[in-house]
Amino acid sequence: MYQTMPLIETLQAATYDQNVRIGALPFFKAVATRQLHPDSYVALLRALVTIYESFQQALVQANYPLLGTIWDEQLQKQTLLRQDLAVFAAGPHRELPAAVVRAHVLAEQFRLRMAHDPLSLLGGAYVLATWNMGGAALSSQVTHALGLSGTTGVSFLSSFDAWGQHHWPRFAGRLNATPVGSEAARHLVQAAQETLDGIEELIDQLHPLNESPTSELVTLLNPLAGNHLISNDIREVQAEMRAGERTLRFLPYYELRYTQRGRKYTWSDSNWIVALVGENQARVNEQIHWLSRYLATKGMPQWTTECHLLHLHDELVLAIPEKRDSYASLAEAARVLADERRPLVSDATLETLDTTFYTRVGPQWNRWLPYCGSLLGSAVADDRLGVTGALENLQRWMTDATRFPALWIDTVHTVISQARQRMH
Numbered sequence: 001m002y003q004t005m006p007l008i009e010t011l012q013a014a015t016y017d018q019n020v021r022i023g024a025l026p027f028f029k030a031v032a033t034r035q036l037h038p039d040s041y042v043a044l045l046r047a048l049v050t051i052y053e054s055f056q057q058a059l060v061q062a063n064y065p066l067l068g069t070i071w072d073e074q075l076q077k078q079t080l081l082r083q084d085l086a087v088f089a090a091g092p093h094r095e096l097p098a099a100v101v102r103a104h105v106l107a108e109q110f111r112l113r114m115a116h117d118p119l120s121l122l123g124g125a126y127v128l129a130t131w132n133m134g135g136a137a138l139s140s141q142v143t144h145a146l147g148l149s150g151t152t153g154v155s156f157l158s159s160f161d162a163w164g165q166h167h168w169p170r171f172a173g174r175l176n177a178t179p180v181g182s183e184a185a186r187h188l189v190q191a192a193q194e195t196l197d198g199i200e201e202l203i204d205q206l207h208p209l210n211e212s213p214t215s216e217l218v219t220l221l222n223p224l225a226g227n228h229l230i231s232n233d234i235r236e237v238q239a240e241m242r243a244g245e246r247t248l249r250f251l252p253y254y255e256l257r258y259t260q261r262g263r264k265y266t267w268s269d270s271n272w273i274v275a276l277v278g279e280n281q282a283r284v285n286e287q288i289h290w291l292s293r294y295l296a297t298k299g300m301p302q303w304t305t306e307c308h309l310l311h312l313h314d315e316l317v318l319a320i321p322e323k324r325d326s327y328a329s330l331a332e333a334a335r336v337l338a339d340e341r342r343p344l345v346s347d348a349t350l351e352t353l354d355t356t357f358y359t360r361v362g363p364q365w366n367r368w369l370p371y372c373g374s375l376l377g378s379a380v381a382d383d384r385l386g387v388t389g390a391l392e393n394l395q396r397w398m399t400d401a402t403r404f405p406a407l408w409i410d411t412v413h414t415v416i417s418q419a420r421q422r423m424h
Helices: 007-023 026-032 038-062 065-070 078-087 097-116 118-130 136-146 155-177 182-204 234-250 253-274 281-297 302-319 321-341 347-361 363-368 372-384 390-398 406-422
Strands: none
Touching: 007 118, 007 155, 007 182, 026 038, 026 136, 026 182, 038 065, 038 078, 038 097, 038 118, 038 136, 038 182, 065 118, 065 155, 078 155, 097 118, 097 182, 097 234, 118 155, 118 182, 136 155, 234 253, 234 302, 253 281, 253 302, 281 302, 281 321, 281 372, 281 390, 302 321, 302 372, 347 363, 347 372, 347 406, 372 390, 372 406, 390 406
């Protein structure tokens, strides 16, 4: 089924409140009152180079010709951004880790969409083409606030009015002509809102200047994650996000049950885990054992932590091979968890339970929600290991009659019974 409202109108309506909220940020008030620090503006330009370059790379790597017809050369702002940065090259300007991290988080989100839902990048294209960051009024305010001359240093900002006058009808027409079903349109809206969320969080770091080190910026990955240290190496942050995405693809259960919260917690938990690297193996094992049991009480069996640790290890070694020996502690922690589970529910038993589950409910369920036998079997093992609520929490969700049919619910009970019998 295709949507009836033009795509442009859908995106405009879905992002209106976010654009208004961005326009009210302290950064823009500082511009208007000529209180903006040059370091804030330079940090913004640097971050936008990362964002626009990563978006351009995602489009190229997606190999999706339709995207290229909509995102043309007029929308590639990297040259203008570098021209503006060159104006400030003479003076030293502080690097703001918060801006760097937020730009790279958004860049990673573009790459993930490129790999798994390339058409949704059109939502990001709409935002980067139209978001409320340009125009003569803002360009003039920045010029006066920073003591610039003419359009020197504000070519990026100045470009939006000219683009809108000459290219908007073509851009809007091509976007509206894109054959998009209602589900795909929903993904485009999500991508647009995700992009604006990233831009809002970026600009919010620029005034007042957030000079916190990267290790203190976990809330940029997940505002609900609390306070804990994360890596100061942006390569590790990116690898952790990729590992999280691998785990989410391997186990769609995470996103089906926990939605976007699950993704953000996967990122922040990954950063917390990597912060343990460098401690002795006993300490790593102890902390990960605590985390895995805590997550199990929330409906994520310890086997899922095993899987994620291995994904995390692989992505980190790929990103920073010279630290291979340090990252080995994560693979070892996964082995320790597995060794605790296997005497109760072996790897072969998990495979058997998966086969039993999908033989009963049908192969189409396996494509939508794989490894349910493994999830249930490992939750049974957690229950036997004394993890309070681990099985109950998962079973309650898996047997919700508003979500699953009777055959599915009966199969859940059957597989749990089989897992228990195999432990006798």
